[in-house]
Amino acid sequence: MGASLESALSNETNIIAKWPDKLRRPSPTAFVGQTEGHALESRVFDALARAKILTSQVAMHLEQEFRDNLFRQFDSLHETDEWEEDDEPLDQSSFQTFLKVILTIKPERHPGLGLANTGNLIAAWTTGRDRLTIEFLPDDQVRWVLSRYYDDEPVRIAGQMGVSRLVEELTPYQPDRWFCRESKGDISSR
C-alpha cells in the first residue's frame, strides 16, 4: 500500500490492510531444518508466541504488571546463547497448568521463574529462608516442595497432585507468607 493511500485511511483500516502482508511473511517454523541454530530459535519463538497467545486468552484476569513481568522473565529464560542440545523451550501444557494455578491463588508477589530441562515452568517464592517451589507439569498436575524454618530447624514437605488440591495442601504451611506482599521479608518465624 502506498504512503499516500495510507495517510488517507483511518488507523484501523491501515491495520486491517496490513494483515495480508503479515501472512505472506514466512513464519519462523519455515526455517526449521536449515541449521541447528535456526531450528532452536524457531522452537523458542514458537513456544513464546504460544505462551503469549494463551496469556491473552485470560488477560482480563491478570494485572498488566504481572503480564509484563511474566513476558520479561520468559524472554530472559529463553535467551539461547547458553542452550544445550537437551534444553527444551517452555512446554505449552505446563504453561496452561501455571495459568490455572495463578488464577486460583492470585499471588500478589510475582514469582521468580525457572525452566526445567523438560520445558516445564517452575515458579519460586522466597521469604527469608522459607521457600516454596512449584513445577508445573502437563495436564493440570503440579510438583512442589516447600522449606519452612521453625526454631532454626528446617521442615521440608513435597507433593505431586492435581491443581485443584494444591491450595488445600499448602494451607497448613501459611502460604500467604509467600504469596502476599506484606509477608515479604517477614522474619518472625525464621
Added chain:
Amino acid sequence: MRHVKWKLLRKGDGGTNVIGFLPQAFERGPDEEYLSVNWIEHGEGDWETRIRDSVWGIRRVRPSIGGGGKSRYAIGNVGKTKEVCERNGARVRIPHEPEDKNLGHAGIRRLPRDDLTLLAASADEVFTGMVENVSFPAEPPPSE
C-alpha cells in the same frame, strides 16, 4: 562444584536477582547415571586457581557454556553432601570420574532421581557457594 544454567537459578520476586539454586538444578536427567560435578581439590594451586581450573575443565567438555552468559557454578562440600543425603535416606558415593578433557570430574552416585525434598535440601544446605561463569576468563590456547 556444578554448573547451573540461568534457567535453573532461583530468583527473587519478579525474577530480578539471583538468590540461589532451584531444587531441579540438582536433578539427574533420565539418562544420567550420576549427578555430574567437579572435584575442586583435584587441581593444584590456591583455592581460586582450583575453581578456575574446574571452570575451564567443565567448559572444555561443554563448549556451549562459553565465557559469557548468566549461568553460575554451585559450590558444595563433600562431607555436607553425604550428611544431608543420609539424613534424607540416601547413602551416596562421590567417586572421582576423570574425563579426557576434564580431569577433576566426579559424580554423585545413588542420588535418588526425583526426591524433591532431598533436591531442595541440596539447593538450600549443600550447594551454598556460588560463582558466576562470566567472572572467569577464557582459557588460553595450549602452548605449542
